[in-house]
Amino acid sequence: MVMESSVYSPNQCVFQNDEFGVWLYHANCIEFMDMVSRKYPDGRFDMIFADPPYFLSNGGITCHAGKMVKVDKGQWDKSNGPEMNHEFNMEWLLRCQKLLKPNGTILVSGTHHVIHSIGYAMQQLRMKILNDITWEKPNPPPNLSCRYFTHSTETIIWAAKNEKSKHCFNYDKIREINSGKQMKSVWTFTSPNGDEKCFGKHPTQKPICTKRGLS
Template sequence: MKCNIINGNCIEEMTKIPDFSVDVIFADPPYFLSNGGITCQSGVAVSVNKGKWDKSMGVNENHEFNKKWLKECQRILKKDGTFWVSGTHHVIFSIGFAMQELGFKILNDISWEKPNPPPNLSCRYFTHSTETIIWAAKNEKSKHYFNYDEMRKINGGKQMKTVWSILPPKNSEKTHGKHPTQKPLELLERIILASSKEGDVILDPFMGSGTTGVAAIKHKRQFIGIEMDEGYIELAKRRIFDCDLDKLI
């Protein structure tokens, strides 16, 4: 399977990708969480700051950024292609509204439930234990693909619901290094198996540590990943090479 890893700004790099050329997109964009607060990690209070890329630019600027990259994603999706995007309440409502503005067809909103979330240190809120994943088609005319039988098989012979209980990434997924917002391989495998076929082109415009690429190559899909940070580019390459990648271009 072919794998194309690109170092650059996703909006700029996606403008180079032809219209109607990608089957499935998974995006894990900045959540704009780096606000100087603290969270709990392994029983220790740590900063929530992840880097300059995760700092809020303000409500209006954040929304315009979301519309720009979403518009490029919509352009390069095939006519029956689908799009997945994850987020917490800090960003997901902006993304959902922007998708409605752009004419995506929202298919489902998945609640990814984390069985062992970090405790809320302030004790002034409920413990945050979910993220929302929106699944959408390119537009209202799209005839999206859904591997119903595979999802039912994974779910023990029953229809799969929109609440997915999946643990965070295992230690084995971090042997080459880790990313502060790394998603579990099981999550990406489910998404890819649900909405694509062997040989399809999968794009991740915010590639991070390359989990989408690992899942895509493992299940015989083609992969395009875009990432600004050179360190994470190298991390993603190491992880994807572990999948016995035939060709990295």
Template sequence: MVYYDDPKRSIKLLKGDCIKILNQAGENSVDMIFADPPYFLSNGGITCHAGKMVSVNKGKWDKSRGVEENHKFSLEWLKACQRVLKPDGTIWVSGTTHIIYSVGFAMQELGYKILNDIIWYKRNAPPNLSCRYFTHSTEIVLWAAKNEKSKHYFNYQLMKKFNNGKQMRNVWQISTPLAEEKKFGKHPTQKPVELLTRIILASTKENDLVMDPFCGSSTTGVASILLNRKYVGIDFEEEYLHL
């Protein structure tokens, strides 16, 4: 179902099951996909956020269904994404260790060509309250082309320029979202605009179509608009689409 549509700015938000929506979308129609799927971390535990102890329960959508069912879900949505990607399109998937290895394996099973694993280092990551593990301060972002034959776009020179004239490496130091990025509301796994800006500039051109199948509060959409890209976001939760 169409939740929001702005033809003048080429923005569309769709509410519903992303797999069903993707399977109904036009084949070979999307230039780039950024996906931040459920991490399946909601287990009744606690974490630290802004100096306060808070629950890690994000909602029913983030509860684990078991290893096999979680991987089956990865295969299903990645297959649906692969169908809508243009022949030379690429996909970026963000995740923690809880799901990213399943995603990477599913990509290989489906015939994607994995281009890079980006290590996003969070300079302002919260501490580990249990004191039984190292502090979790990174997320992995996998970048992959539709298949082995894809001739993906990469703005090498711009990335080099951003890195003081040197080749950009795959470790990116970017802080988690600042308070001003959450002024209209909060999503539990919101990504910083800086991260999405770099991803979009690296792998798309102006007027390309960017899609986010788990869009949440649409940080991907904000970055797309600022960079003159078309955007389609999908989410099941109206609460976050409203943000």
């Protein structure tokens, strides 16, 4: 759900479902995580899934619904240069690390525009990188410039809080949902379909299948 700052006040809870323990806040992520960290100095979460800015809204073009459109997801997605982009990644990842329990893990999605910075920042913070998962899209938009390979993948880096973390991996459950076979690190599924886009028009919505493999 896309929320304009003029509609919601800072740190406002805009959605709450107590049955599933879901609360959605409209907030500055750095400030909000600092606030939560002060309340839970020893960590709060077993797992964090982060979908940060990819910094790809640079005036380029893509194909959407058969039409040429600009890649402009918003001011928040515009690059400020590699140094400042990396500094931002370090800042929010550090907060996530503090919020993880000792054996907690984090998963971060991204394309080549940002994922290498994410991986390097994780190493700088002494996180333990467990896997890099490739999301392969069988129906990617064509490359209209005809000067590059069609961009058909995204990467998800899975990392533990630090080298001493004893992370949880539900091996038997994952084999069960994968027809009795070990699940590989390449996942193939389409972008979100119309049925999944039922809470507004989020510009970077991820498919539910992404989360099923992480349960």
